Amino acid sequence: MSGSKTGLERLREKIREWSEEIGPITPRMERDPGALEEFCDAAVFRYQAQLAIPPEYRVSDDTGMAPVPGEGMTVQRVVMAEEISAVDPAIVLAAPGPSLSGGAIEAMADPDQKKWFYSRLQERPTWTFFGLTEPKHGSDAMGLETTLTPSGDGHLELSGTKRYVGNAARADVGVVFARTRPGPLGVMAVMVDTADPGFKATPLPTLGMRGNQICAIEMDRVRIPPENVLGRHLPASRRGIWGALQSLSAFRPGMAGMAVGIARAAHDYLLRHRGELAAGGMERVREIGRRIEAGRALTLHAARAADARSESAGYLASAAKYRTSRLAEDVTREAIALLGPGARLDHPDLDRYARDARAVEFMEGTRNVHRLNLFQGIVQRKLSG
Amino acid sequence: MSASPLFGTSPTPSSTGVEIRDRAREQGVLAALELLNRSTATECPRGPGGHAVVPEPQVQVTAAVEVALDGGSLVALRAADVPESADEPSSEWQLGLVWLRLGISERLLENCLDYLGGRTAGGTPLLVQQMVRGQLAEARGDQIEVELMLAQGALPSLLADLHERITRTDRSLCRLLGASSVVETGPGQEAYASELLADVYSPRTAPEPKESAA
Ligand SMILES: Cc1cc2nc3c(=O)[nH]c(=O)nc-3n(C[C@H](O)[C@H](O)[C@H](O)COP(=O)(O)OP(=O)(O)OC[C@H]3O[C@@H](n4cnc5c(N)ncnc54)[C@H](O)[C@@H]3O)c2cc1C
Numbered sequence: 001m002s003g004s005k006t007g008l009e010r011l012r013e014k015i016r017e018w019s020e021e022i023g024p025i026t027p028r029m030e031r032d033p034g035a036l037e038e039f040c041d042a043a044v045f046r047y048q049a050q051l052a053i054p055p056e057y058r059v060s061d062d063t064g065m066a067p068v069p070g071e072g073m074t075v076q077r078v079v080m081a082e083e084i085s086a087v088d089p090a091i092v093l094a095a096p097g098p099s100l101s102g103g104a105i106e107a108m109a110d111p112d113q114k115k116w117f118y119s120r121l122q123e124r125p126t127w128t129f130f131g132l133t134e135p136k137h138g139s140d141a142m143g144l145e146t147t148l149t150p151s152g153d154g155h156l157e158l159s160g161t162k163r164y165v166g167n168a169a170r171a172d173v174g175v176v177f178a179r180t181r182p183g184p185l186g187v188m189a190v191m192v193d194t195a196d197p198g199f200k201a202t203p204l205p206t207l208g209m210r211g212n213q214i215c216a217i218e219m220d221r222v223r224i225p226p227e228n229v230l231g232r233h234l235p236a237s238r239r240g241i242w243g244a245l246q247s248l249s250a251f252r253p254g255m256a257g258m259a260v261g262i263a264r265a266a267h268d269y270l271l272r273h274r275g276e277l278a279a280g281g282m283e284r285v286r287e288i289g290r291r292i293e294a295g296r297a298l299t300l301h302a303a304r305a306a307d308a309r310s311e312s313a314g315y316l317a318s319a320a321k322y323r324t325s326r327l328a329e330d331v332t333r334e335a336i337a338l339l340g341p342g343a344r345l346d347h348p349d350l351d352r353y354a355r356d357a358r359a360v361e362f363m364e365g366t367r368n369v370h371r372l373n374l375f376q377g378i379v380q381r382k383l384s385g
Numbered sequence: 386m387s388a389s390p391l392f393g394t395s396p397t398p399s400s401t402g403v404e405i406r407d408r409a410r411e412q413g414v415l416a417a418l419e420l421l422n423r424s425t426a427t428e429c430p431r432g433p434g435g436h437a438v439v440p441e442p443q444v445q446v447t448a449a450v451e452v453a454l455d456g457g458s459l460v461a462l463r464a465a466d467v468p469e470s471a472d473e474p475s476s477e478w479q480l481g482l483v484w485l486r487l488g489i490s491e492r493l494l495e496n497c498l499d500y501l502g503g504r505t506a507g508g509t510p511l512l513v514q515q516m517v518r519g520q521l522a523e524a525r526g527d528q529i530e531v532e533l534m535l536a537q538g539a540l541p542s543l544l545a546d547l548h549e550r551i552t553r554t555d556r557s558l559c560r561l562l563g564a565s566s567v568v569e570t571g572p573g574q575e576a577y578a579s580e581l582l583a584d585v586y587s588p589r590t591a592p593e594p595k596e597s598a599a
Contacts, residue, residue, distance in 0.1 A: 138563050140506045164564045205569040207577055214564075329556065336584060337549075341434035344584045345449040345463050358556075358573070362564040368516050 007068035008079060014065055015083035018044035024088035026211045026352060036094055036170075036211075040125040044084065049097035049125070051080075054106070057118035072307025074250075078257035078299055085261025086268065089356055090211020092258060093166060097121065100130035100166075101175040103247025104189055108231035108239050117191065120173060129174035129201075131162040131192075131217055132244055138164075138362075139369050141177070142241055148178035148188055151223065158190060158198075158222040164362075168194070168201035168215035175230065176219070177244055187240030191228040198222040208355035209363075248364050252317040253306055255364045256299040259324035262360065263292050266328075266335040266353045273339065273347070281338050288331050295324045315377025318370035326367060328357035401477075402484035402535060409488025410495070414578045415440050415456050417488060421481045430474035432585040435464030437471055452578045453569060459578050461585060474586070480535065482586055483544060486551045487531050489579045493558040494524055496572040500562055520557055527554040541588060548587040552580055 022042045028035045039045055043064055050063040068076055084091045098105065098121060105117050120126065137143040146160025158178055168174065176192050192199065198220040203213050226232075231239025270277065270285045277285070302316035310316075332354035336343045344351040361367060377383045401424055409417035418440050422428065429437050436449075441457040450461040474482075498521075501511040511517050531547050531554075539547060555576045559566035566573030 133564070136504065138504075140504070142507065143505065164567075206567050207569060207573055208567055214567075333552070333556070341432050341587065342436035342464065342585050344581060345436050345461050346434075348449070351450070355577075358559065359564075359567045361560055362567065366560065366563070368514075371516070 008071055008075070011065065011068050011076060011079055012083055015044065015047075015080050016086070018042070018047065019084045019087040019091055022087075022091070024090075024349070024352075025094065026088055026090045027348075029090065029094070029211055037125075039091075040096060044091055045095050045125075048080070048092065048095045049121070051076075052098045052102050053118050053121065054114075057114060059119075059122045072304070074253050074303040074306040075300060077251075077254045078303040081254045081257030082261040082264065082296070082299075085258040086264045088211070089209065089258050089262060089360075093209060093212035096125040096127045099128050100247055100251055101128040101173075103250045104130065104175040104230065104243050105191075106250070107246040108189055108234060108243040109191075110233050113191065113227070113230065117173070126173070127167045127171040129165050129168040129171040129194075129215075129217075130247070131165045131168065131174055131176040133162060133164050135161055135163045139366055141244060142184055142187075144177060144179060144187065146176065146178040146219065148180050148190060148224065151221075154226060156190070156224040156226065156229065158192065158219050158224050160219055162217040162219075164204070164214045165201070165217055166212040166214050168217050169203050169213060171201075176217075177240065184241060185236040187244075189230040189240060189243050190224045191230065192219075192222060192224065196222050206359065208352075208357070208359035212359075249314050249317060250306070252321050252364050253299060253303040255360070256295075256302065256317070256320035256324040259321070259328040259357070259360050260292060260296050260299055262328040262353050262357050263288075263295065263324070263331040266332045266350060267292055269347070269350055269353075270335050270338060276340070277338055278340060284334070284338060288334065291327060292331065295320075295327045299324055312377060312382050315374055315383055318365070318373040318377075321365060322367035322370035322374075325357070325360045328360055329354075332357045402481055405481050406484040406488035406491070406532075409485045410491045413455050413492065414459060414485070414489055414575050414582075415454050417485045418459070418582075421478065421485055425475055425478040425481060427472070427474055427478050429468055429471040430478055430586070431467055431471040432474075433588055434585070435467060436585045437462045437467045438582055438585050450581065452574065452581065454574060454578060459581070461581055476541065479541070479544060479586065479588070480539065482582060483531070483535055483539070483547050483551070486548065486579045486583060487528060487535065489575055490524075490528055490531075490551050490555050490558070493555055493562075493572055493576055494521070494528070497521065497524075497558050497561045500565065517561065520561060524554045524558050527551075545587050548583040552583055555579060 022039055025039055047064050081092055105114060132141055134144050148156050148158050151157045171194055174192050175189050177187055177189050180186050180188050199222045200218045201215040203215050206214060231243060267288050274282060299320045302320040305313040305316045336350055336354055339347055405417050405421050408420045429439055431437050438459060438461045440459060442460055446460060446462060447466045448460045449463045452459045501517060504511045527550055531550055534547060559573050559576050562572055565571045
């Protein structure tokens with residue numbers, strides 16, 4: 001076994017142990033939405049929040065675990081996402097910290113903005129949000145209609161509606177994408193303080209991924225100081241939609257890790273309940289296990305390509321994201337079928353995995369969109385060998 | 386449509402099935418389930434595992450799952466919480482349930498047409514995207530086959546397969562509805578209710594492992 005493999009295995013074990021320490025949090029959050037606060041001090045939450053802050057902006061350097069030698073950040077994030085999601089993806093999605101908006105900050109913020117953003121996040125457990133999707137524009141983010149207009153006194157005003165934005169109602173700060181003028185280069189990203197007048201986020205009750213608390217956001221002339229505009233120091237082609245795509249693609253392998261984790265949760269569940277399976281059920285469970293192995297291999301491959309900044313990275317991330325989301329959806333559905341009539345009622349954990357799996361499909365791009373992207377990789381000969 | 390034999394032995398006018406399907410398509414799960422129960426004189430049908438799903442019960446029950454729908458809620462009960470009076474449903478009821486689920490599936494397809502017709506990708510409607518067209522065509526093809534099997538009077542051994550097909554079709558339609566299918570007030574909630582009914586009542590054996598096609 002190579003040294004790096006051992007390091008990764010150790011990371012897996014530690015994250016698994018930390019996640020199992022708190023167990024699935026969604027059922028407790030469903031009973032009492034305030035319950036989330038009590039998990040913030042758990043090691044797995046602290047680790048995630050710390051890890052997502054670039055070392056040069058960390059107040060303390062103690063993440064609770066040394067980086068794995070020989071493996072990049074994306075691989076470590078993938079392993080973390082899988083291990084946590086095998087317990088409950090809400091432990092990732094409901095966690096305070098930079099999350100997706102951190103990706104936008106990394107891609108577009110100047111040093112002063114980074115300092116402001118990251119220090120604010122370290123004062124106390126702080127949630128953030130990433131506002132891109134709109135009621136009429138999801139996959140078609142380029143068509144977004146939220147406006148950012150000068151207010152006449154050097155400030156800007158943000159108006160419009162966002163939809164399905166995770167954690168927005170519990171967040172203190174977030175990144176919102178808005179239009180300053182028509183066309184693909186007319187999109188800018190701004191940091192928004194949710195306490196500012198004119199900003200309102202309302203949770204949307206969902207079937208799955210309830211821990212993520214996706215929200216509808218209404219913004220009515222929210223004042224944005226010029227220093228909160230991201231990418232002012234960058235050429236127009238390097239901010240706005242480009243920045244959004246950068247942040248999303250950096251997180252995509254992690255989303256695939258999450259999908260593998262959900263599939264694995266269902267598989268582990270079947271193994272624990274092997275006595276209740278119909279005849280021939282174990283052969284099916286083994287076959288499911290082999291499909292999960294393949295999904296995990298693809299996800300790690302995509303993560304390593306991302307860490308190596310390979311030209312195939314984006315295409316592999318698309319392949320991993322859509323195939324593992326499909327895997328999670330199929331495996332959770334099959335697991336319910338294997339446990340016989342009424343399994344959704346007698347095995348509420350499986351019901352939750354299946355509902356969560358349905359939602360993963362839409363996070364960070366749908367399977368159609370990723371298949372179209374993978375196709376681009378094929379015709380451009382970026383995926384050979 | 387002429388009467389067709391059901392399960393070879395008990396004849397039932399398939400027009401009842403069609404009526405239940407239409408009710409589901411036009412008014413949703415709750416209204417169709419009420420019609421199904423009424424037309425088969427069923428009050429609280431017990432699934433093969435002893436569970437039951439009932440439209441908002443009048444008496445106090447311990448719900449394992451409660452699904453809020455247009456016009457009320459659907460309540461799923463674990464075996465231990467199902468009233469003593471519950472009965473195994475008749476074969477008419479079981480067949481009618483597949484008709485109901487077909488209607489809900491067709492309702493989802495209608496939702497998809499509305500949704501996708503009103504959305505664009507790069508300025509062109511999503512309905513024009515070939516991948517989307519193919520997925521809608523697959524879904525409708527599956528629905529037509531299910532309808533034909535039902536109209537022929539499906540054998541009990543086929544019902545599990547028909548339930549499974551409808552579930553797979555509904556999942557592909559939900560994917561076409563984007564994240565709107567994940568919110569409880571959206572069309573995905575009816576699809577979930579329909580799956581719950583299949584989970585409790587399908588006389589199923591485990592389906593063959595297969596990746597969802599689209
Ligand atoms: C749990 C959850 C968390 C989320 N968190 C966030 C968040 O934090 N921030 C945020 O901004 N958004 C978030 N989203 C929204 C998510 O990004 C969108 O749902 C996603 O981009 C898809 O958009 P849509 O739902 O509008 O689907 P649509 O874009 O309307 O897609 C509908 C259907 O059309 C297909 N389609 C679209 N374009 C094409 C094409 N060109 N060719 C073929 N088929 C196509 C899709 O595959 C899909 O099947 C979240 C969603 C969920 C479910």
